[in-house]
Structure formats: C-alpha cells, structure tokens
Amino acid sequence: MIKEGDKVLLYGEDGSKIIIRVEANKKKGTHLGHVDMNDIIGKKYGEQIVLGRKRRVFYLLKPTFIDLIFSMKRRTQIIYPKDASYILFKLDIKPGDRVIDTGVGSGAMCGAFARIVGKEGKVYGYERREDFYNLAKKNLKEWGLENFVELKLKDIANGFDETNVDALMLDVPDPYNYIQQCWSALKGGGKMGIICPTTNQVQEVLERLYEMPFIEVEVWENLMRRYKPVPERLRPFDRMVAHTTYLVFATKVNSKIGGVFDE
Amino acid sequence: MIKEGDKVLLYGEDGSKIIIRVEANKKKGTHLGHVDMNDIIGKKYGEQIVLGRKRRVFYLLKPTFIDLIFSMKRRTQIIYPKDASYILFKLDIKPGDRVIDTGVGSGAMCGAFARIVGKEGKVYGYERREDFYNLAKKNLKEWGLENFVELKLKDIANGFDETNVDALMLDVPDPYNYIQQCWSALKGGGKMGIICPTTNQVQEVLERLYEMPFIEVEVWENLMRRYKPVPERLRPFDRMVAHTTYLVFATKVNSKIGGVFDE
Amino acid sequence: MIKEGDKVLLYGEDGSKIIIRVEANKKKGTHLGHVDMNDIIGKKYGEQIVLGRKRRVFYLLKPTFIDLIFSMKRRTQIIYPKDASYILFKLDIKPGDRVIDTGVGSGAMCGAFARIVGKEGKVYGYERREDFYNLAKKNLKEWGLENFVELKLKDIANGFDETNVDALMLDVPDPYNYIQQCWSALKGGGKMGIICPTTNQVQEVLERLYEMPFIEVEVWENLMRRYKPVPERLRPFDRMVAHTTYLVFATKVNSKIGGVFDE
Amino acid sequence: MIKEGDKVLLYGEDGSKIIIRVEANKKKGTHLGHVDMNDIIGKKYGEQIVLGRKRRVFYLLKPTFIDLIFSMKRRTQIIYPKDASYILFKLDIKPGDRVIDTGVGSGAMCGAFARIVGKEGKVYGYERREDFYNLAKKNLKEWGLENFVELKLKDIANGFDETNVDALMLDVPDPYNYIQQCWSALKGGGKMGIICPTTNQVQEVLERLYEMPFIEVEVWENLMRRYKPVPERLRPFDRMVAHTTYLVFATKVNSKIGGVFDE
Structure with a gap:
C-alpha cells in the first residue's frame, strides 16, 4: 500500500x-x-x-536501485549498471562484507555496495571533494542507505583508516598512485576493482599492480547492446554506448614470488 | 585462519x-x-x-561465488557471471526479497540469488528433472546456501505455489509457454528476467509478454571482452565468448491499457 | 592541379x-x-x-568514394562503409566482373561495384521506384561512374534480364521473395549478398536459401568501433553505431543433394 | 569449363x-x-x-581471394578479411592506383591491392626479410598477380623509392619509426593505413602522426560476429575473434598549421 x-x-x-x-x-x-x-x-x-x-x-x-541512480542529483560521470553489477559480482560482495569505495562521487557505487552488505557489513566511502561528499551524503539518505555507509571527507594519499577489508573499489583519476594504500587496506585474498576509462590508465595501473603482491590480475570491458523489443522486427537499437570504462581486477596476497605469471 | x-x-x-x-x-x-x-x-x-x-x-x-560455480558439478549450460550479475541488478535483488528461479539446472542462479536475499528472504527453485533437482540440492549444500532456498521437484505448467514474489527468473527451453504463470506469481511491480539463447525465442517471448499486463519490456545482450593484462602490449585476447544468451526483462502490472507502448 | x-x-x-x-x-x-x-x-x-x-x-x-556517398543526395538508408567494403570482398568483386545490384536506392552500392569492375565489367542496377532510379542516375553521373552501370527501372518479381552474373547483391524489404530469381541470374559458383536489417528477415531468407541449390551460407554482423585519436587518453568514443544490418552470403551451385549441411 | x-x-x-x-x-x-x-x-x-x-x-x-589467402602458405599473422576489406575502402583503392605495401609478409595484402589496381596501377611491396620476400613472390605468382606487384627486398628505414603514391599501408612491428618516410612517399591528399595490434602502438603512432602534416587521423577496430545459419534457432556462434588489430588511418597534407585539431 x-x-x-x-x-x-x-x-x-x-x-x-x-x-x-x-x-x-x-x-x-x-x-x-x-x-x-x-x-x-x-x-x-x-x-x-x-x-x-x-x-x-x-x-x-517502486523505483529500483537503477531507477534511483539514473534519477539522482549528480555532478560526476555515473557508473553504468552493466559495470556496477559486474563489479559487485567480481568483488564477491555479500551480506556482512566490509568494503571501501573511493572516490565516492555521487554515491551510486556506495549505495550499490550498501544494499548488499546490509546492517552486518559496512561500506567505507572516501571522498576528498567536499561538494561530492555532501552530495553523496544526501543521495544515500534519500535511498535510506545512510546507516550502512561511513562517509569520510578525506584524501587517500596517506592511506585508509581500515585494514582487512573484504573488497575495495578504486575510482579516481590517477588510480596508479594508490595501489600500495589499497593493498594495505585489503585482507589477504581481498578483492580490488579499479575504474580506468583510458587504455593509458590501464597500462599504468598494471605496472603498479605487478610491483606489489597482487594476483588474478584481469582487465575487462563490457559492451551491452539493447534490442528493440518488437517481435516481428527484432533487431538491435541503431546506436549504443560504446565505452564507459575498462575494469581492472586484482586479488591481494601477502607476498609474492618473482615474475609476472598471469597470462 | x-x-x-x-x-x-x-x-x-x-x-x-x-x-x-x-x-x-x-x-x-x-x-x-x-x-x-x-x-x-x-x-x-x-x-x-x-x-x-x-x-x-x-x-x-577463499573461493568466490564465481570460483564455486565454475568448479561445480554441472550437467547444464552454465550461466555466465556477466549475465548472472546483470540479472541480479536488473531484478533489483536485495536482502529480504522473495525470488522464484526456474528451471534450477545445476543451481548456480539459485545460489546467486540466495547469497543476497539472505535469511530474511527466500529463493523458490522449481525444477522438473529429478537429476538436476538432486544436483542443485548437492551444489547448494556444498555452498552453504541450502537454508535460503526451497527446492521443488515440480513442473511449472500448472503454475507456482507462491504469489506476490519480488522477482522471478525463467530459464527453460520454451519460456513463451509460461508467461501467464509467471505473471500470476509476481507481485504488482515485480520484475521478471528471461533467458533466451536464440532470436526465435526472444520473438516468441515478446509476443506473449505483450498479451499480458507487462511493461518495461527490454531485450539485452552482453559482450564481455577480456584484455591480456600486459602493460607494454595492452590488447584484447584473440578470442572471446561471442554469445551466451539474450536477456529479456519485464515488469508486472495489474492490468494494462491497449496497445504496445514500449518503444 | x-x-x-x-x-x-x-x-x-x-x-x-x-x-x-x-x-x-x-x-x-x-x-x-x-x-x-x-x-x-x-x-x-x-x-x-x-x-x-x-x-x-x-x-x-580529392573526395574519396566514402566522402562522396556520405555527401550525396539520398532518400534511402545509406549502406555503411563497414558493410559495403565487406560485401565487395566477400562477393570477390574484381575488374571485369558482371554484377547485379538491386534495389539500387541512392546508388551507393552500384557505385562501389562500378569503381572496381571497371570498363571491362558491368553493373546491372534494378530499381522499381522511379524517384530512386532518377536519384541513382544523378548520383552515378556525379561520380563519373554512369558508363559502368546499366540502370533499369524494373520490378525483379519476374526475374532479371541477365544470366551467368558473377555476383549479386539483394537489398530489398522482402528479400526472401526473390531467392529463386537471384539463383537464376547467377553463374555456377556465383556469389550472393543479402541485406537483412532484422533477425526475422534473416530467418526467412535462410529458409528460402535452403530450399534452393545454395551453399556456403553465412550470416555476419559487423561492429565497427572508433577510438578518440588522443595518444595520452586513448579510448573508444562514448557511443557507436550498434546496428545497421545483418549480412547473409551464399554461393550458387547447379543442384543440391539433400539436407542442410552448413554448420 | x-x-x-x-x-x-x-x-x-x-x-x-x-x-x-x-x-x-x-x-x-x-x-x-x-x-x-x-x-x-x-x-x-x-x-x-x-x-x-x-x-x-x-x-x-572457383576459389575467391579470401579462399586463396586462407589456404596459402604463410609464416606470418594473416590479415583478416574484415580488416583487409575495410583498408581497401578507406584507402579508396581503385583501378590505376599506385600503392605501397610494407611489410609484405606472406603477400596477402599486396594481392588484395593488386587485384583492384589492375594493370594500369602498381603495387610496390617492401619486405626486409628474405624468407617473407620469397614466400610473397611465390604466393603472388600462385594467384596470377605477380605482374601487378613490384616486390622489393629492402629495409624502409631509409625511405621508399617512390613518391606521389596514392596510398600506403604500413604493417611492421614498430610503425611509429617510419611515419616520416611514409609521408614523403605519399602524394598530397594520399591515404595511409597502419596496422597496430596493441594500444601502445596506437598511442605511439598517434604521437608521431601529430608531429607531421597528417590530417583525418582515425582509429578503428572491427568486430565481426558470425551467426549459426539455422533459421529456427538463429543465434551467434558461441565464440568469435575478439581482436586482430587496431586500424589507424591518416591523410597526408603538404604542411600543417599548429595544434592537434582532430577531435
């Protein structure tokens, strides 16, 4: 009702x-x-x-979470459902998980994590710009998710307050500069996802990842194609989103033997 | 430890x-x-x-859920992470939801739902083949998710036992034959996702959907491309999975005014 | 100069x-x-x-042929360079070939064939609408290719005037209705290319092809993705053309043994 | 007969x-x-x-040119029909053109050019490895195209013997090292196509192109997807070629005003 x-x-x-x-x-x-x-x-x-x-x-x-993020106030590039959903799955997010999300931006990904980790888990959201921080706070409250997220107005250059987190998502313009901080915050076997819109960022991120004890290094991109739902003339829409971001994933291990061994 | x-x-x-x-x-x-x-x-x-x-x-x-489904015993076509994750997001699955999954097959999608709906929600899994039913039971137990799923060895031709479910996934060879049963089981505004490997199935499903009070009818396909994670020679792998299935989504409403109005 | x-x-x-x-x-x-x-x-x-x-x-x-067709007067859906070029290659067009093109539309594909077959070959263009016929005539003259093309204002329901042509391209709304006429016009081993914007057309065309002595039946689609040519931020453009048409190809043989045998 | x-x-x-x-x-x-x-x-x-x-x-x-190149003896990565055909079209190749192709490799692209430029045009093929040179010679003879191609066993570091060529294709491991030589060989308004399998090569090539008077700089990739030609179960093949190469195109101008101005 x-x-x-x-x-x-x-x-x-x-x-x-x-x-x-x-x-x-x-x-x-x-x-x-x-x-x-x-x-x-x-x-x-x-x-x-x-x-x-x-x-x-x-x-x-009843609006779905996708409806909510597409209608929210935002000042940043939105994360697309195709990417958000794949990140949730690859980072193996489940009720009770402790997750770091940085930068928070408009708060969409914080919200996506929060809905799943629930009250037994926690999302730690790091954002260094005050306007984004306030916007995300407003959006999360709007979605009824504010209690599952601890938002922090803070630069991550000096690292995170948490350790042993289950998963971490890194979405900043220069992700290659924070790989060590991320490693320190993750638990052994913890999962990291990195947003890299350009091939240059992917290249630099990979270089940094191979300098640290990370394994299962993967790079993906996701092309979603939508069809006109007309049974007698079924065909894709004429145009589609061709690119949002590359997704880089890695798993923390405590120490690493020599050499790049991922295929 | x-x-x-x-x-x-x-x-x-x-x-x-x-x-x-x-x-x-x-x-x-x-x-x-x-x-x-x-x-x-x-x-x-x-x-x-x-x-x-x-x-x-x-x-x-610690194996992720993706690790578990790729290593499970199975006799059916596996649902790919790219599709499973998008379905979870589009069906807006969250803790506490009641979800129907049919056919269950090896149980991977049941497990994916179960991990999120948690102990306050419930997954109802319908499977008519006894060998699949037993295999899914075994797999779900293996994953520690058996308490969140109620498996039923049952044909869905005569409908589902539940009503007012939040979401429903239909993955059978002839999905167009069960659209009415699905409509009856869903709550108003409830979400349905349908697996259609061929364009012919999509066409028939769309025809049936338009005969019933369903809105927000969408058809998608998802092309995931993986890159060789080599920073100095970044490029996609030579080959990729080109097709798994088309995904059809729809939302139940209680009654419908005349005409197809989705674009 | x-x-x-x-x-x-x-x-x-x-x-x-x-x-x-x-x-x-x-x-x-x-x-x-x-x-x-x-x-x-x-x-x-x-x-x-x-x-x-x-x-x-x-x-x-000096304008290229691609420049010319993108700037020409047209009243029909343009054939994209990605598709036109692939058709030329799959139909094995070379100097001296005799080729049928129907329907002619604005004449772009006629022109593409004409440029290659040259003065020792010939393109036969069939078009039943007078406005398109006149437009194509004008465009081909504009491009200096009118001598290599014989345009005909004629319905193809009763077949083509030519036999033993090397290749044929069929681009009409109901291609499945003209498969026999095409077969009659082609030489043994001759190549046919068919434009099918929808999956339904592909299905109907395939059914008709299998009723006639055609082999090497193939269905393709071509996704061209363009990148922003910025070396320090290399990435695809945000949006792309997701669909123009499916391309169906087949080779005429004189008679056929029973059964569908293409994979 | x-x-x-x-x-x-x-x-x-x-x-x-x-x-x-x-x-x-x-x-x-x-x-x-x-x-x-x-x-x-x-x-x-x-x-x-x-x-x-x-x-x-x-x-x-009668074997098509595609049949011939897929069956030829080769020791190099083959150029795919999807790429070869698009290059021919983008470089605007037509009868009478003079075209440089380097490195020649197995000779497939030389042959593709030769078939179109015909006896009034000429293909100049540069190859520095003697084994490839001999292989290409053999293949071109096999295809009956040897008279249209002038093969040269020669390093391109010191430039090409020809000037004012209509088009040039560059397919070597370090294309960024020969941009100036290519510019010198092309006529004003001449077209260049460059094969770059990796994103790193694309980045370096773009940097060099912007240092020279080149315009219309474009980067493309081409994803061809094939469908199972079964009318009652139409769907793509399960797997596809995900990547062969990026294609970079540019047009020579005589001199250039300051700045990168391609979008």
Whole structure:
C-alpha cells in the first residue's frame, strides 16, 4: 500500500519515467497531465492512475536501485549498471562484507555496495571533494542507505583508516598512485576493482599492480547492446554506448614470488 | 585462519585454480606437486604454500561465488557471471526479497540469488528433472546456501505455489509457454528476467509478454571482452565468448491499457 | 592541379568536411569564412587555403568514394562503409566482373561495384521506384561512374534480364521473395549478398536459401568501433553505431543433394 | 569449363574446403574419398562430383581471394578479411592506383591491392626479410598477380623509392619509426593505413602522426560476429575473434598549421 513519504516511479504509457515522493494534497505536473498525489495514496504498486479527459495512464512502481541512480542529483560521470553489477559480482560482495569505495562521487557505487552488505557489513566511502561528499551524503539518505555507509571527507594519499577489508573499489583519476594504500587496506585474498576509462590508465595501473603482491590480475570491458523489443522486427537499437570504462581486477596476497605469471 | 572442512582455492603461480576441501592428514596431487593439507591448516588466506624442491607456489584464497560455480558439478549450460550479475541488478535483488528461479539446472542462479536475499528472504527453485533437482540440492549444500532456498521437484505448467514474489527468473527451453504463470506469481511491480539463447525465442517471448499486463519490456545482450593484462602490449585476447544468451526483462502490472507502448 | 569542374573536399582545421565543385569567379560561404574558388584553381591536392583575418584553414582533398556517398543526395538508408567494403570482398568483386545490384536506392552500392569492375565489367542496377532510379542516375553521373552501370527501372518479381552474373547483391524489404530469381541470374559458383536489417528477415531468407541449390551460407554482423585519436587518453568514443544490418552470403551451385549441411 | 592447371575449390557436403590444382590422371585423397581429377576436367563451376559408394559430394567452385589467402602458405599473422576489406575502402583503392605495401609478409595484402589496381596501377611491396620476400613472390605468382606487384627486398628505414603514391599501408612491428618516410612517399591528399595490434602502438603512432602534416587521423577496430545459419534457432556462434588489430588511418597534407585539431 503506497503511503505518504514513499518514493514512487510513475511509469507512463509512453515509456517515460518520473520519480516522485508522495505528499498528501500535492499535485505534480507532467507531460501526460497533472498527477494528484491523493489518488496515489492507498493504491498498490502495479496499479495505474488515469489522468484527465484524455485518460493518459501512469503505472505506479517502486523505483529500483537503477531507477534511483539514473534519477539522482549528480555532478560526476555515473557508473553504468552493466559495470556496477559486474563489479559487485567480481568483488564477491555479500551480506556482512566490509568494503571501501573511493572516490565516492555521487554515491551510486556506495549505495550499490550498501544494499548488499546490509546492517552486518559496512561500506567505507572516501571522498576528498567536499561538494561530492555532501552530495553523496544526501543521495544515500534519500535511498535510506545512510546507516550502512561511513562517509569520510578525506584524501587517500596517506592511506585508509581500515585494514582487512573484504573488497575495495578504486575510482579516481590517477588510480596508479594508490595501489600500495589499497593493498594495505585489503585482507589477504581481498578483492580490488579499479575504474580506468583510458587504455593509458590501464597500462599504468598494471605496472603498479605487478610491483606489489597482487594476483588474478584481469582487465575487462563490457559492451551491452539493447534490442528493440518488437517481435516481428527484432533487431538491435541503431546506436549504443560504446565505452564507459575498462575494469581492472586484482586479488591481494601477502607476498609474492618473482615474475609476472598471469597470462 | 584456515581450518579443517574449509574450502580453499589453490591459485597456482601459473594461474591455475584448484578448489579443495581441507582435511587433516590428506594429500592432493596437482600438476605443481603434492599438496599436504596439514601445511594449509592454520595458514591465513592470502598466504602461500611452497611445494617440493622446485619450490612451486600456490596462494591460498577463499573461493568466490564465481570460483564455486565454475568448479561445480554441472550437467547444464552454465550461466555466465556477466549475465548472472546483470540479472541480479536488473531484478533489483536485495536482502529480504522473495525470488522464484526456474528451471534450477545445476543451481548456480539459485545460489546467486540466495547469497543476497539472505535469511530474511527466500529463493523458490522449481525444477522438473529429478537429476538436476538432486544436483542443485548437492551444489547448494556444498555452498552453504541450502537454508535460503526451497527446492521443488515440480513442473511449472500448472503454475507456482507462491504469489506476490519480488522477482522471478525463467530459464527453460520454451519460456513463451509460461508467461501467464509467471505473471500470476509476481507481485504488482515485480520484475521478471528471461533467458533466451536464440532470436526465435526472444520473438516468441515478446509476443506473449505483450498479451499480458507487462511493461518495461527490454531485450539485452552482453559482450564481455577480456584484455591480456600486459602493460607494454595492452590488447584484447584473440578470442572471446561471442554469445551466451539474450536477456529479456519485464515488469508486472495489474492490468494494462491497449496497445504496445514500449518503444 | 585542381581545375574548374573538379570536385574538391574542403577539410577544415576543425575537422569539418565540405564538398564543392570548383567554378571560376564563384564564392562559397562556410562557417570558417568565404571561400573564393579562384584561390583553389591551380592549387594541388594536399595544399591549404587560408581564409580572412582569422586565418582559418581548409585543406584541399580529392573526395574519396566514402566522402562522396556520405555527401550525396539520398532518400534511402545509406549502406555503411563497414558493410559495403565487406560485401565487395566477400562477393570477390574484381575488374571485369558482371554484377547485379538491386534495389539500387541512392546508388551507393552500384557505385562501389562500378569503381572496381571497371570498363571491362558491368553493373546491372534494378530499381522499381522511379524517384530512386532518377536519384541513382544523378548520383552515378556525379561520380563519373554512369558508363559502368546499366540502370533499369524494373520490378525483379519476374526475374532479371541477365544470366551467368558473377555476383549479386539483394537489398530489398522482402528479400526472401526473390531467392529463386537471384539463383537464376547467377553463374555456377556465383556469389550472393543479402541485406537483412532484422533477425526475422534473416530467418526467412535462410529458409528460402535452403530450399534452393545454395551453399556456403553465412550470416555476419559487423561492429565497427572508433577510438578518440588522443595518444595520452586513448579510448573508444562514448557511443557507436550498434546496428545497421545483418549480412547473409551464399554461393550458387547447379543442384543440391539433400539436407542442410552448413554448420 | 574447368581445365588442367586451374585452381578449384572442392567444397564438401560437410562444409569442408580443399583447394587443388587440376592435373590430368592424378588423384587427391580427402576425408570424403579419393577425387579423380579427370572427373573434374570439363565440368563447370557450380557442378558437383560424387565420390564412391557412399556417394559423398564435393561442389566445384572457383576459389575467391579470401579462399586463396586462407589456404596459402604463410609464416606470418594473416590479415583478416574484415580488416583487409575495410583498408581497401578507406584507402579508396581503385583501378590505376599506385600503392605501397610494407611489410609484405606472406603477400596477402599486396594481392588484395593488386587485384583492384589492375594493370594500369602498381603495387610496390617492401619486405626486409628474405624468407617473407620469397614466400610473397611465390604466393603472388600462385594467384596470377605477380605482374601487378613490384616486390622489393629492402629495409624502409631509409625511405621508399617512390613518391606521389596514392596510398600506403604500413604493417611492421614498430610503425611509429617510419611515419616520416611514409609521408614523403605519399602524394598530397594520399591515404595511409597502419596496422597496430596493441594500444601502445596506437598511442605511439598517434604521437608521431601529430608531429607531421597528417590530417583525418582515425582509429578503428572491427568486430565481426558470425551467426549459426539455422533459421529456427538463429543465434551467434558461441565464440568469435575478439581482436586482430587496431586500424589507424591518416591523410597526408603538404604542411600543417599548429595544434592537434582532430577531435
């Protein structure tokens, strides 16, 4: 039952998506007509509301986390669902895990980790820019995830406060400068994921990784292609996102014997 | 501290991976030499063991879920990490969710759901072949996830026992025959993901979806490309997995106005 | 030496491309300033002209065939260089070949064939719409290729006038309806290429191909990805063309033994 | 009519391909049975021969250039049809062109150029290794293209003998070391294509290109995906070639104003 204060995704009959917070006696103007929030209160998710004489329809949905991050306020490059989901899986994130995320940016990845690690785990979010720090704080509160994340306004050049974390995600412009700090924060066998939009960053990161006790070094990129869902003319959309970032993964070990041995 | 009964991933200096269950006074023969399990007990993850005169090295790692599904006994096509992770994210799986998975096959996707929904959620796994049912039971036990999954040896032609589930994954040879049963099991706004290896299956599934109250119908495919992690000669591997499956997603609504309106 | 009547590609210092036909005593207004064509006459390809006080630069280039087709008047979907070039190679087009192209559309593919088959070969272009026929005629003349192409305003339902052609390209909305006509026109061992934008068309075309004596049946798609040519931040462009068409190829044989035997 | 001395592609009913040179009174053993060449002489392309009691069938085809390069003797990495065809199109190769190809390797790209430039054009092939030089000579003769190619056993460090060539292809391990030599050989507005298997080579090549008067600098990669040609289960093959090379293109101009201006 939808009630005041809930976030609701209005999914229009034309495929449009609008996220609102339900407030009694308020109206929201949209391209399909005015939505009277009193009409929403008491309805269930999956039901519809019909607007005006033209009887335009909105379906009432609970926003998914993907809906939330695409509609959030942000000032940074968003992490794409295709990359966020693969990182969660490769870093083997599960309830109870302790995870470092840096830089936090708008907080989307912090939120993605937080939803899974839950109240028995913890996400430590490091961000050195105050505006991003405040934005992420706001976004995480908005998503109801603020209790699972400890945000820190802090430069990582001098390392992290935590040790023995299960996993760490590094998303900064110069990731090759923090490989040692990351190694120190991870537990033995802990997993690291690194965002590298350019091939040059991948090259430099790999060089640094091979200087430290890291194994299982992998580099991936992920091309998601979407199809027009028309059964009698099934074909991909004309254009697609061709590139977001390369993903570098590595596993910490305590010490390493000589030589690069990953294929 | 590694102890008897633990599963340990031996990660060889040559990139090889072997998963063992630690038993005192046992040995395991490998291509790098004999591993004496007594040498492992008491060590920590991230440490190494050194074998024989040639001093070949294995690192001791806790297997990730990806490691486990790639090493499990299976008789079915495996679901790839690239697809499994995207499904988890698109179906918005989180702790506490109730999820249906059918057909269960070797149990990998059941396990992936179970790890996240945790003890406050539940995975309902439907499988009609007894050999797969038994195999999945064994695999889930092996992974310590059997308490989060209720496995059922049952045909889904007559529908599911559950209603109001948060999400449902359909992975059977003829998915277009079960769209109505899936709709009935989902809650309003619930998410469905469908595995369709061929374009013909996608076409038939789309036709059925448009006959029912489903919205947000999307079709995706996911091309993961891996790079040789060599900093001075960075380039993709020569060959890659070109196709596993198309992924169809849809959201249940309670009723639908006329016409196909998804783009 | 550039002279009156030549087509010249003005390649701007900002990467812009403008194709002009040089006429004495004429000016062409552009976003970089006015181009006085008298300044171009007598210059060589590869030289530059400098415009006005701001000294903006255009390089003088001879337009390539790709430049020409991207700048031509057209009313149809263009064939992309990635697809056109692959078709030329798979159909094994060489000087002296006799080739059928249908439907002709704006004439780009006719032109691509004509440039290679040369004066000892011939391209037969079939088009049933008069507006396209006229447009193609105009474009081919524009490119100086009209003598190598015999354009026909004609429906192909009743077959082609030619037999024993070396190769044939079929680019119509319902290619599956003309497979027999194509077979009749080809020589033994002749090559056919078919444009199929949707998976449904591919499926229908394959069914028809297997009913006739065709072998070497292949289906391809071609994903070209372009990179930002910045050495210190090398990475793909953010977006790319995700789909133009599937390409189906087949080879005519005179008769066929039973069964589908292509892998 | 097939006669002695012709090269014939035997295309087996199982999709196998064998290229033979027809000689009277000779037999060729194959996995489908013994082929008596006397049975081939006098037949036409597109016809079939039937072998032995099991009545296995071979179709008689004229080998395409793709067939020839895949069956040639080679000691180098082959250039793939997807790349070769795109290079021909981007370099705007047409009858009468003068083209440099270096390094020649097995001669496949020389042959691809030669087939198009014809007897009014010329291909200049530079190769510094004698074994490759001899191999390419042999292959070109085999393909009947030796008269269109002038092969030179020569290092390109001191430049090329030709000037004002229409196009040039550079395929050596250290392409960044020869950019100036290439510039000198090209005519104004001439096109260059460079093979760069690694991102590091692309980066170095781009740096050198920007130091010289080159414009229209582009970097591409080409992903060809093949589908199983089964109409009722249409889907890509499971695996594909993920990478062969990056392709860098550039156009020579006579002099250049300051700064990198390609996007």
